[in-house]
Amino acid sequence: MVGIVVVSHSPALAREVAALTRVLAPVPAPIAPAGGAADGSAGADIDRVRDAVRSVDQGDGVVLLADLGSSVLTARLLVEELGDPSVVLADAPLVEGAVAASVMAGAGAPLAEVLAAAEGARAGKL
Structure with a gap:
């Protein structure tokens, strides 16, 4: 199953977006928050x-x-450091993209479809 990482300046926001996807996706995908600076303050x-x-x-x-x-x-x-084509950054809105990606990943979709779902969530914001 494709995994998802939520990267935010806010540790709380990253945790809550991850939690929301677990509630909304019929089959939860592996998802992890990565929020805040090393000391737990706001940052990346x-x-x-x-x-x-x-x-x-x-x-x-x-x-x-x-x-x-x-x-x-x-x-x-x-992504550049890893140089691994199986680790990708979506050009997507954080919440909608995470939910869409989680639903597709939970359904067993391959990486390209999970990425497309996340990026497709952008259309709902336009």
Whole structure:
């Protein structure tokens, strides 16, 4: 099953988005929050994101969703650092993208379809 990582400046927001996906997805996908700086304050920490990726990676890929600014940059840096095409950053709204990705991942969809679902959630915001 494809894993999902929620990257946010806020530890609480990352946890709550992950919790919401567990409630809304018929079959919960492996999802991990990666919020805040190393000291727990607001910010983005590449080690937290890396640990979250490892925790949800079941061999089918991992989709990262990030809120804004340095969270996006941190997620991009990790994707580049890993150099693994099975770890991708979605260009998607955080909440809607996470829910859509979780539903598809829980249904057993492959990485490309999970990513497309997350990014397709953007259309509902336009």
